[in-house]
Amino acid sequence: xxxxxxxxxKNGLAVKKKRRxxxxxxxxxxxxxxxxxxxxxxxCYVPLFGIIFAFKNYKVKAGKGFLxxxxxxxxxxxxxxxxxxFRSPDLANIFRNxxxxxxVFICIGITLPVALAIMITQLHSxxxxxxxxxxxxxxxxxxxxxxxxxxxxxxxxxxGLVNSLLRRFGMEPVLWYQDKRPWPALLVFINTWKTxxxxxxxxxxxxxxxxxxxxxxxxxxxxxxxQQTKGITLPMLRPxxxxxxxxxxxxxxxxxxxxxxxxxxxxxSLIDVxxxxxxxxxxxxxxxxxxxxSSAVSLLQxxxxxxxxxxxxxxxKRIDPESGLF
Amino acid sequence: xxxxxxxxxxxxxxxxxxxxxxxxxEPTKIIWWVYGDAPIDVKLVVDxxxxxxxxxxxxxxxxxxxxDEQFATDMSVDTYYDMTFTCDWANSFVDNAxxxxxxxxxxxxxxxxxxxxxxxxxxxxxxxxxxxxxIYAVPTLKDMASEQFFRFDKDRFEAIGITIPDKMNFADLxxxxxxxxxxxxxxxxxxxxxxxxxxxxxxxxxxxxxxxxCSPYHLAGTERENKIIPFWEDEVLMERYRLLHKWYExxxxxxxxxxxxxxxxxxxxxxxxxxxxxxxxxxxxxWAKINVEGSSYSGPFMSTATMRGAMNxxxxxxxxxxxxxxxxxxxxxxxxxxxxxxxxxxVPGVHFNYVTNDQGIQVAQRTEQGSANWSMDGxxxxxxxxxxxxxxxxxxxxxxxxxxxxxxxxxxxAFSFNKENVEAECTACSAVMAKYTSEILTGTLDIDEKLPxxxxxxxxxxxxxxxxxxxxxxxxxxxxxx
Numbered sequence: 001x002x003x004x005x006x007x008x009x010k011n012g013l014a015v016k017k018k019r020r021x022x023x024x025x026x027x028x029x030x031x032x033x034x035x036x037x038x039x040x041x042x043x044c045y046v047p048l049f050g051i052i053f054a055f056k057n058y059k060v061k062a063g064k065g066f067l068x069x070x071x072x073x074x075x076x077x078x079x080x081x082x083x084x085x086f087r088s089p090d091l092a093n094i095f096r097n098x099x100x101x102x103x104v105f106i107c108i109g110i111t112l113p114v115a116l117a118i119m120i121t122q123l124h125s126x127x128x129x130x131x132x133x134x135x136x137x138x139x140x141x142x143x144x145x146x147x148x149x150x151x152x153x154x155x156x157x158x159x160g161l162v163n164s165l166l167r168r169f170g171m172e173p174v175l176w177y178q179d180k181r182p183w184p185a186l187l188v189f190i191n192t193w194k195t196x197x198x199x200x201x202x203x204x205x206x207x208x209x210x211x212x213x214x215x216x217x218x219x220x221x222x223x224x225x226x227q228q229t230k231g232i233t234l235p236m237l238r239p240x241x242x243x244x245x246x247x248x249x250x251x252x253x254x255x256x257x258x259x260x261x262x263x264x265x266x267x268x269s270l271i272d273v274x275x276x277x278x279x280x281x282x283x284x285x286x287x288x289x290x291x292x293x294s295s296a297v298s299l300l301q302x303x304x305x306x307x308x309x310x311x312x313x314x315x316x317k318r319i320d321p322e323s324g325l326f
Numbered sequence: 327x328x329x330x331x332x333x334x335x336x337x338x339x340x341x342x343x344x345x346x347x348x349x350x351x352e353p354t355k356i357i358w359w360v361y362g363d364a365p366i367d368v369k370l371v372v373d374x375x376x377x378x379x380x381x382x383x384x385x386x387x388x389x390x391x392x393x394d395e396q397f398a399t400d401m402s403v404d405t406y407y408d409m410t411f412t413c414d415w416a417n418s419f420v421d422n423a424x425x426x427x428x429x430x431x432x433x434x435x436x437x438x439x440x441x442x443x444x445x446x447x448x449x450x451x452x453x454x455x456x457x458x459x460x461i462y463a464v465p466t467l468k469d470m471a472s473e474q475f476f477r478f479d480k481d482r483f484e485a486i487g488i489t490i491p492d493k494m495n496f497a498d499l500x501x502x503x504x505x506x507x508x509x510x511x512x513x514x515x516x517x518x519x520x521x522x523x524x525x526x527x528x529x530x531x532x533x534x535x536x537x538x539x540c541s542p543y544h545l546a547g548t549e550r551e552n553k554i555i556p557f558w559e560d561e562v563l564m565e566r567y568r569l570l571h572k573w574y575e576x577x578x579x580x581x582x583x584x585x586x587x588x589x590x591x592x593x594x595x596x597x598x599x600x601x602x603x604x605x606x607x608x609x610x611x612x613w614a615k616i617n618v619e620g621s622s623y624s625g626p627f628m629s630t631a632t633m634r635g636a637m638n639x640x641x642x643x644x645x646x647x648x649x650x651x652x653x654x655x656x657x658x659x660x661x662x663x664x665x666x667x668x669x670x671x672x673v674p675g676v677h678f679n680y681v682t683n684d685q686g687i688q689v690a691q692r693t694e695q696g697s698a699n700w701s702m703d704g705x706x707x708x709x710x711x712x713x714x715x716x717x718x719x720x721x722x723x724x725x726x727x728x729x730x731x732x733x734x735x736x737x738x739x740a741f742s743f744n745k746e747n748v749e750a751e752c753t754a755c756s757a758v759m760a761k762y763t764s765e766i767l768t769g770t771l772d773i774d775e776k777l778p779x780x781x782x783x784x785x786x787x788x789x790x791x792x793x794x795x796x797x798x799x800x801x802x803x804x805x806x807x808x
Contacts, residue, residue: 058402062427063643066403080750087754089783090761157582177585178770266521267585268761269770275761284757289398293753 053295054081081296084284090275098276101260102252104188105195110245113196114237117203118229133204136197144258147194151186151263178269187274191259199244203237210236242316242323250309253277253301277301353380354651356408357388359400360706361416361636364391366699367672374673378665383658385651389707401427408644409652411706412463414634419463420742422639428462429640429649435461438650442657445712453740454633459806464656466636467709469603469726471733473625474526477598477610478502480619482510490619496566498623499597503578506596515580516596517573520588523767524570526601530562532629532736534743534796536756537763538789543627543734551737552804554796556789558777570769583768591615603726608719626729629736636705659708667714669707672700681717691717741803748795751788758783 052070057080060066061073088094116136123129139147154161155176163173176182214232223231255276264274275283281297309325317324353376365371368389376386390407392400397410397417412419412428422428436443443451446465454465476499478490486509488502499517506516517524531540534554542560545551557563573579580586589595591614600610603626610618640652659666667690671678677696683689690713692701704710711723745752762780765771 059425060402060404060427062404062641063406064404069404084750084753087750087787088757089786090757157585158580175581177582265585268763268765269584271761280757283760284753286760289402290749290753291402 050295051299053291054299055079055296056292057081058292077292081292082300084293085280085297085300088280088284090280093272094275094277094280097273098253098255101184101187101191101255101276102248105191106245106248106252108188108192109196109199109248110241112192113200114203114234114241116196117200117207118233120200121204121207122225133197133201137201138197139194140198142194144256144262147190148258148262148265151190152265177265177267180270180273183264183270183273187259187263190263191256194259202240202244206237206240207233238320239323242320243325246309246312246316246325249312250305252308253304255279257282353384353386354647355386355388356648356651356655357390357406358638358652358655359390359392359397359407359410361393361397361411361413362391362702362706363393365702367677367695371668371672371677371700375665375668378668379655379658382662382665383654385655385658387655404643406643407641408648409638409640409655411636412639413636414631419634419637419639420457420744423457423462424742424744424746427642429642429644430460430462431464431640431649431653432461434646434649435464435653439653439657441661442653445660450633453630455637456740457742463637463639464653465633466638466705467660467711468636468705469710470633470635471603471626471628471730472526472529472601472632473603473622473627474529475600475602475606475620475622477600477607477614477618477620479594479596480617482506482596483619490621492621494621494623496623497569500569500573502597503573503576507578510596513580513593513595515578517578518580518589518593518595519583519598519768520586521584521764521768522588523583523764524599526599527566527767528563529601529627529631530624531557531560532627532631532738535745535752535792537759538755538784539793539796541736541738543625543629543736546734546737552800554793554800556781556784556793558781564773567766567769567773570767571772572769574769579769584764584770603721604729605721605726606719612718626733627736628730628733629738630740630742656708660712663712663714666708666712670704670713671716672696680714683715683717683720685720687720688714689717689720690714738800739803739807741800743796743799745792748788748792751792754787755784755789755792758787 055076056074057077058070058074060069120129120132157163157175166173215228218228218232255278257278260274260276260279261282264270281294285293313324313326372389380386394416411417412422450465451461455461455463483490486505488505503516531542533540538557539554540557540560541554542562544562594616607618607620638656640649671690671692677700678690678692680688681691715721766773
């Protein structure tokens with residue numbers, strides 16, 4: 001909505017130059033974009049000054065207020081706030097986990113929802129399609145805390161569902177939260193289960209919007225379902241797939257804290273496969289609320305993410321000039 | 327027009343003078359941040375307390391409850407307060423005092439409120455409330471030492487012929503665990519614990535940085551006193567870690583200990599651990615709803631960590647009048663039992679009534695409304711020792727304080743580590759320890775097997791720099807004391 005509103009008012013401005021008049025249409029579109037513009041300014045642009053936290057040693061001067069303390073009282077320290085990150089003996093492991101999980105998530109995030117969206121739109125029974133859609137969409141609304149309890153109900157050592165089953169069949173129960181081997185697969189599965197419903201709906205909406213006459217002519221020409229998918233649906237989906245891909249690449253250095261910390265119950269035995277950048281920062285800083293350090297890491301994540309996003313956009317545009325984000 | 331304006335101005339002047347004149351009689355209001363979640367009847371109790379204090383000293387209070395995170399954010403954006411709760415474990419006294427965010431009351435407390443200064447022992451002013459020789463906070467008198475107890479399910483142990491000793495060693499637990507395991511199947515593990523391990527177990531050392539650098543109390547008087555060492559050089563702690571692992575392997579500790587948060591009171595645990603003072607067992611019993619008998623296995627110890635359990639400090643940005651008002655308020659709380667009881671137990675007749683206990687001493691008995699709507703830890707609104715005792719737990723604080731003469735006192739005095747120069751190293755070390763702490767504390771990992779890895783990682787994180795800096799600061803402090 002926001003994007004449409006913005007571009008709409010841009011067109012409006014161009015028209016205005018020609019006619020030298022602000023039409024009712026322009027007013028409507030401007031008003032439409034207004035809340036989004038305010039939101040972006042208030043929550044994205046104004047807080048940007050907080051970046052200087054990353055380069056300062058923030059100290060409060062009692063009675064002088066926050067802004068004075070930050071801008072005048074606190075000393076500049078250069079890149080010192082980044083130092084703690086690079087002192088970690090696990091740095092390589094942390095970056096490996098962060099990147100590897102995100103790459104897997106991005107790959108699955110593109111293929112699985114697209115495939116399922118196509119399959120569901122092919123379903124003959126509308127009711128079944130709706131039911132499927134709702135079922136896979138539901139986990140999206142659960143918070144990670146709730147999900148972590150679901151997982152615990154399955155994997156708890158003493159009373160977990162899985163261990164009860166294992167005992168039932170005379171097998172040794174497994175200390176799930178202390179055995180790191182199954183966790184990479186488990187985390188990928190849980191993340192996919194929770195998130196793919198949302199992107200699937202995005203793709204389904206696009207598929208519904210494809211001009212039906214294209215399919216009709218294809219059917220007349222004797223195209224099979226597979227040929228229709230390959231020749232019509234996928235090419236029509238390409239721009240939205242590109243956009244989703246590029247946006248996900250922008251977050252490649254950030255991970256969902258809920259997934260890696262809450263769902264794994266902060267179990268130290270699993271840390272080799274669960275420690276991502278966000279988890280490390282939380283664990284390092286939970287004893288002292290050091291805003292400088294956390295700002296430094298956020299800046300690093302966003303900065304690197306931004307570089308990757310621009311690179312991904314560049315590559316996508318080289319492959320297909322019409323699919324880029326900008 | 328001019329006349330009207332002039333008249334209006336004169337009128338305003340007279341009126342405002344009149345208003346300030348009235349204001350001078352009004353009591354001074356102080357904003358006081360205290361620890362915890364606000365109980366339901368705050369307004370009721372504070373109104374009652376304000377009526378009393380306004381009459382006595384002309385000061386009233388705006389009592390605001392804050393939790394850990396609220397303290398952290400509100401302090402860092404410099405929200406105004408007059409007086410705040412501060413201690414060793416929340417709203418850090420050392421950090422705030424080092425940054426000069428607290429009012430230096432060294433002289434003011436002696437001149438403005440001599441009675442307050444006199445009623446708190448000098449050692450508490452010098453060790454707890456001071457930093458670098460200046461006083462920044464008023465200590466709250468509660469338990470000032472830390473003693474570690476095992477808490478036994480008394481009835482079940484007596485039923486199998488085991489009497490709980492008054493004092494014991496950590497290792498003495500083993501035969502008791504064995505006996506319990508042989509006789510009872512529910513719970514299957516006699517020493518159940520969550521990821522934080524046995525509460526208070528590591529309090530046998532004074533922790534200087536995170537859970538990796540310490541100064542064990544038992545080294546006082548030896549040639550290793552005043553040395554800051556990594557945890558693996560403390561034999562007492564290491565022996566406990568080894569025993570825990572042994573017990574874990576023997577099936578006395580629940581296998582998922584390192585991954586669960588805690589063992590709630592709904593589980594009838596055979597043995598728990600706790601940090602308290604001699605005679606506190608009634609508190610344990612009423613919490614667990616079974617008969618609990620305590621046995622001391624370590625302590626009592628005294629250091630900045632135990633004495634800074636609760637304090638009140640004044641905002642450095644407060645005016646001198648406000649600061650004096652705060653001190654007067656604390657003075658009244660410390661010397662006037664009736665007033666102290668209002669903030670401790672609520673409105674007399676509504677939240678509690680005075681009754682006489684078996685020993686013939688007047689104690690406070692909470693009403694239903696008192697238990698439900700005005701209940702909090704004793705230290706939150708002032709000292710514990712000068713409030714009346716509650717009818718369900720009577721302590722002779724004079725005796726307890728007399729016992730402190732025999733406590734093992736840290737040789738580090740009021741030394742506080744300023745981490746500023748090695749903050750990156752400290753943070754990296756904390757992150758390393760965070761990976762292993764719960765496994766060590768629950769006996770899940772074999773400390774001897776894992777120690778080389780931990781040492782290597784801590785070294786890479788910079789533990790040596792932290793240790794050197796801490797030792798340098800300590801040596802400087804000790805030299806300045808002589």
